[in-house]
Amino acid sequence: MAAERKPFPWGAGILLLLATVAAVAAGAVISSSRNDAWYSALSKPALTPPDYLFSLVWPVLFVLMAAGALMVLERAGTFERAVSPLGIYYTMLAVNAFWSLAFFGMQDTALALGVIAALWLLIIAMIQDFARxxxxxxxxxxxxxxxxxxxxxxxxxxxxxxxxS
Structure with a gap:
């Protein structure tokens, strides 16, 4: 006899989507200062994409991130069974938004570099936990x-x- 399939945990799924949208909105509001005098005056590497590309790439990435998190939640059946990967996901969302605050809001490129390095490590951990x-x-x-x-x-x-220097 096949194991009975649990219904999707809609409450946890909706909260996951709301948290993702909140992170997108926070990053968008904070980084909208990209057009400000400070950012415009910065020297940037030759491989810096045009500004419009950021507004195209980030929504796609957030959709992929949320889709993966929802797949984990669906597979786990409950938030409690997926607390580790989803805890990393929520932490990653917060750190992602904090990078925008550090870089654009605080205009602290050194702090932002430390934050994005931590974000990179969280993504690696999230990938490993999602794979389980x-x-x-x-x-x-x-x-x-x-x-x-x-x-x-x-x-x-x-x-x-x-x-x-």
């Missing part, structure tokens, strides 16, 4: 890992090019 529940959910996180790896290069380059 769903390999496809883990694979959906690789574009995010690649983008954040590129963002580390940008952050580090901006820090180096604009330091008063």
């Amino acid at each position: 529940f769903s390999r496809p959910a883990a694979l959906l996180q690789f574009p995010y890992l690649i983008w954040v790896s590129f963002a580390i290069y940008l952050n580090l380059s901006i820090l180096a090019m604009n330091s008063d």
Whole structure:
């Protein structure tokens, strides 16, 4: 006899989506200052994408992140059974938003570099934990890992090019 399938935990799923949207909104509001005089005056590496590309890439990445987290939640059946990977997911959302605050809000490229390095490690941990529940959910996180790896290069380059040494 096949095991009975548990219904999807809708409450936890809705909270996950709301937290994701909140992180997207926080990052968008804070980084909208990208057009301000401070950011415009920064020296940037040659590989810096045009500003519009960021507003195209980030929504796609957040959809992939949320889809993976929902797959983990669905596979686990309850938030309690997925507390480790989803705890990492929620922490990652907060750290992602904090990077925007550190870089654009506080204009502290050194702090932002430390934050994004921590974010990169959280993504690695999230991928590993997601894989325990769903390999496809883990694979959906690789574009995010690649983008954040590129963002580390940008952050580090901006820090180096604009330091008063």
